[in-house]
Amino acid sequence: MEPQVKEEWQKGGKSPNPTGRPKGTGKPVSKLRQPLNQLLKIVPKCVEVIEAVQSGKGEYTKEQTDMSKWVIQSVVTLTRAATADEESRKTPEIESDDNKDKETVRPKFTTEIIK
16 A cells, blocks of 8 residues: 655645635634724824823823823723633533533632642
8 A cells, every 4th residue: 555645735726625624613703803903993093192292292182182091991901801702712612421511611710729
């Protein structure tokens, strides 16, 4: 029996995986990413407002300054929340011996010693 020789795939040639990746096997994306991306579009303007107020050159109102600070703080918060949501979706599912229902295993932190 001769070993099979794999042909090198070349760009523009026939795909070695014609069916592609199965749906739902990609990286999970949080629903929080959409509002986060919208906020990220206006961050440069917010930074500009804050820098102008700090240097004393800008004529921005207190409301504009406060809103700029809020946007930047919200980006940080939404980024953390979206990342945590995506990580929680990656956890494996196992079958419980008690009721044979699938339950999600979530990592948790504890200071107890497990024996």
